[in-house]
Amino acid sequence: MGEEVRITDYDVSNDDDDDRVSEWELGLPTVHDLMPLSQSLVPAELATAFSISPVPHRTMIDVNRASQNTLSNLKKPFNNGFSNGLSNGFKSFGEERADEMFIEGEETVDLTGGDGSDLRKLRRVDSGGGGGGEEADSSARTSKRPRLVWTPQLHKRFVDVVAHLGVKNAVPKTIMQLMNVEGLTRENVASHLQKYRLYLKRMQGLSNEGPSSSDHLFASTPVPQSLQESSGNGNGNSVQIPMPYPPHMVPMPYTQQQQPQMVQAFESHSHPFNMMMHQRDWSGNKYAYQHRMTNDK
DNA sequence: ATGGGAATAT
DNA sequence: GATATTCCCA
16 A cells, blocks of 8 residues: 555656647648758768767757757646656657757756745645636646655755754755755755754764664764754854855765775665655756766765 | 644655 | 654744
């Protein structure tokens, strides 16, 4: 019964590309449409000679596809929470690939964008008593956000922010804003903060270092001195932008980059972090894998 | 509306 | 049982 998030269902029915057909898809492709948009500057002979891989030919159709794809992505950034990375990726490889390549380098929609707007506000739709109106589908699935998984990276960011804020100012909302993580809600932070505080408390109780064996996550990120005990971190001023965190979101899974050090008293098993993306693809983009994680713990 | 914490849920 | 969400109240 333990129901884990199913990413499958929605998408199938939700797939914009399929149910919406645009003109250019309907009409027969014209010659112009099929005409390659670009030509190689390198003669075929030379190309082969130097083993230069030819750039895939793109036609207007490809372009339209790509742009539509992009549009729909922009339009429904959070339809079903964050699980899109996967669902999209699994659709149809052959076809999708072209599009991907084409729009590669595109930025993930950043709702946290410059000013720090939000995407929260999507809350549960409660039945208004009465009759009819049903949440159609625009943003209906909104009700249930997948469980947020606090990855080490995410937690680190959290800790950093809290540290820079000082215990005084470290309140959920502020933390959330400073963390600047796409899709992170105040509740998420509040909850985590609650736990973190307990951890800290329990921690100084034991005076010396002795991370309980159960504090997997927390133990993974050292508690900054600014938090060790004293409050305020000597920062009496209002904190404006202590640490400009890049807008983006959190890295990804956990590749096998094990470091010889840190043989601390970690559990004998491997980290559970691989399981992380069972619910959601935080980075929300498929290219995350390529990016190197620059965070250390 | 927000923070904090207890109660639930997964 | 750990961990995250939701409910409740100050």
